[in-house]
Amino acid sequence: MQRVEICLKEDERATLEGMCSSGVWPVRVIQRAQILLALDRGILDQEIAAVLQVERTRIWRIRNRYREQGLIGAVYDQPRSGRPRDYGDKAEAELVALACSDPPEGYRQWSLPLLTEVARQQSPLLRHVSQATVRQTLKKNAVSLS
Numbered sequence: 001m002q003r004v005e006i007c008l009k010e011d012e013r014a015t016l017e018g019m020c021s022s023g024v025w026p027v028r029v030i031q032r033a034q035i036l037l038a039l040d041r042g043i044l045d046q047e048i049a050a051v052l053q054v055e056r057t058r059i060w061r062i063r064n065r066y067r068e069q070g071l072i073g074a075v076y077d078q079p080r081s082g083r084p085r086d087y088g089d090k091a092e093a094e095l096v097a098l099a100c101s102d103p104p105e106g107y108r109q110w111s112l113p114l115l116t117e118v119a120r121q122q123s124p125l126l127r128h129v130s131q132a133t134v135r136q137t138l139k140k141n142a143v144s145l146s
Contacts, residue, residue, distance in 0.1 A: 006063060008040040012071045019075075032075045035062050091125035092137055098122065099143050110145045 008016070016033040019025050025033075031052060038048045039059070049056045066074035087095075098119055103110045116134045119126040138145065 005042070006036070006039050006066055008036065008071075013037070013040065015071070016075070028077070029075055032062050035059055036066060036071075036074060039063060087125065087129065087133065087137070091123065091129075092141070094123050095119055095126060095129070095134060095137050096141050096143055099138055099145065112145065115145065 016037050019033045020030055020037070023030075031054065034052060035048060035054070035058075038052075039062075045056050045059050048054070048059055062074050095115075099110060099115055103114065104118065107114060112131055112135055116129060116131045119129055119134065
């Protein structure tokens with residue numbers, strides 16, 4: 001594989017040097033900036049890997065990301081989708097509506113365990129809901145059980 005040189009623009013170089021000297025960025029970001037600055041200076045991949053204690057494949061990936069996506073894409077992490085929600089808006093609405101309704105006969109007010117139990121019994125969407133999820137949903141929607 002032929003090594004592809006990168007040449008940073010003056011403003012990019014200044015941005016990266018500022019990031020490296022300020023120390024307020026995550027280590028990953030600073031390390032990526034250091035790699036790009038070293039590549040711009042023409043330092044060999046083996047030397048960069050030895051000094052920064054990174055694998056050469058990491059250097060290759062950062063070089064390619066810079067070529068394909070520019071400075072922002074090479075230095076910062078890409079957004080991640082995260083874990084999908086277990087319960088959708090409809091299930092959440094059912095839970096909030098249940099919490100806002102009157103408690104079952106024989107109870108003065110809802111408690112978290114009671115609400116969880118009734119939600120599991122009444123709604124097929126909430127059949128396996130945990131008490132922690134009920135609490136978090138109520139908190140997110142600013143619903144108080146008292």
